[in-house]
Amino acid sequence: MKRLAGGLLAMLMLTGATSPAANTLDIYFIDVEGGQATLMVTPTGESFLIDAGFPGDGTFASKPGDPAQARDAQRILAAARDAGVRQIDHLMLTHYHADHMGGVIELSQLLPIRHFIDHSAPSAEAEVGVPGTMALYDAYVALRARGTHTEPKPGDRLPFGGVDVVVLASAGEVLTAPLAGAGQPNPACTGTGEPAQEKTENPRSTAIRVQFGAFRFLDVGDLSGAPLFALTCPTNLIGTADLYLIAHHGGNDGADPSLFAAVKPRVAIFNNGPRKGAQARTFATIRGIPTLDGWQLHRSGNPGVENVADARVANLDESTSAWLKVSASPDGSFIVTNGRTGQSTAYPR
Numbered sequence: 512m513k514r515l516a517g518g519l520l521a522m523l524m525l526t527g528a529t530s531p532a533a534n535t536l537d538i539y540f541i542d543v544e545g546g547q548a549t550l551m552v553t554p555t556g557e558s559f560l561i562d563a564g565f566p567g568d569g570t571f572a573s574k575p576g577d578p579a580q581a582r583d584a585q586r587i588l589a590a591a592r593d594a595g596v597r598q599i600d601h602l603m604l605t606h607y608h609a610d611h612m613g614g615v616i617e618l619s620q621l622l623p624i625r626h627f628i629d630h631s632a633p634s635a636e637a638e639v640g641v642p643g644t645m646a647l648y649d650a651y652v653a654l655r656a657r658g659t660h661t662e663p664k665p666g667d668r669l670p671f672g673g674v675d676v677v678v679l680a681s682a683g684e685v686l687t688a689p690l691a692g693a694g695q696p697n698p699a700c701t702g703t704g705e706p707a708q709e710k711t712e713n714p715r716s717t718a719i720r721v722q723f724g725a726f727r728f729l730d731v732g733d734l735s736g737a738p739l740f741a742l743t744c745p746t747n748l749i750g751t752a753d754l755y756l757i758a759h760h761g762g763n764d765g766a767d768p769s770l771f772a773a774v775k776p777r778v779a780i781f782n783n784g785p786r787k788g789a790q791a792r793t794f795a796t797i798r799g800i801p802t803l804d805g806w807q808l809h810r811s812g813n814p815g816v817e818n819v820a821d822a823r824v825a826n827l828d829e830s831t832s833a834w835l836k837v838s839a840s841p842d843g844s845f846i847v848t849n850g851r852t853g854q855s856t857a858y859p860r
């Protein structure tokens with residue numbers, strides 16, 4: 512508490528000396544080369560991190576090591592410093608794959624993590640699909656035991672300052688009733704949707720909708736297959752959102768236009784790598800919606816891909832590791848800043 516009080520005092524002195532702190536929810540889409548690490552910070556400095564990237568030097572085979580050398584944990588630390596936060600108040604792991612949970616051990620050695628949110632344990636088949644999953648999970652369980660722990664069900668609310676965070680799906684279950692204001696039939700639904708490219712952990716991803724005033728952000732992790740389709744087909748259970756982090760890094764199993772038709776995002780972000788995620792059909796879906804801007808964490812070299820304009824790509828090659836930062840206001844307007852160029856695009860309410 513002493514450190515917190517000191518931090519608050521320092522913050523008050525700083526804000527007293529300059530203009531009042533901006534009343535924005537800031538969201539950093541951190542470049543973890545095709546994994547996920549998304550840091551949200553409220554106007555009062557409360558932090559909520561969704562996933563922690565890869566371990567070590569950043570591959571599925573990497574092991575957690577020296578946090579000073581940990582590629583993704585260091586990138587998360589840099590974003591935390593930019594946001595002025597000194598601890599992770601809430602960490603949500605969408606699911607147990609190394610590109611999402613891998614960096615958590617090293618990150619915990621750089622920043623204290625207080626509250627852990629997850630869907631309990633990997634499915635029995637996860638180790639077969641991605642060897643090493645159980646070893647990472649066992650280390651995570653030991654870490655998790657040092658903080659508070661929540662295993663939410665669809666429909667539950669997660670604590671996060673004055674921000675409304677509602678769980679849409681987790682452990683393969685999805686909402687059974689529409690959120691307030693949702694529930695419309697979705698005429699864009701056809702068939703049963705895209706099959707999941709990975710069938711063990713991805714369809715068990717924990718998905719959330721974040722609401723700050725009139726602004727909404729949809730993050731479904733790697734949710735894919737039947738649970739993703741069920742969110743907006745045949746009925747839109749989740750309503751609309753201004754900002755959407757495209758399911759499964761923008762892979763073709765996140766390309767079904769029916770979700771975009773229901774959610775009506777104004778900006779959709781690919782958290783892709785140079786070869787990971789970001790497949791051609793998803794780009795085609797996005798190009799087919801004139802009111803939607805796509806933004807990418809990386810220019811993609813995948814076959815058949817037509818990347819968005821360079822100004823909306825954070826990293827054109829491997830020489831940079833820039834983030835995309837979204838600053839959202841309660842009136843629903845938001846600004847997207849490309850960390851590589853420093854240039855911002857404003858989206859009015």
Ligand SMILES: [Zn+2]
Binds near residue numbers: 545546547610760
């Ligand atoms: Zn992933």
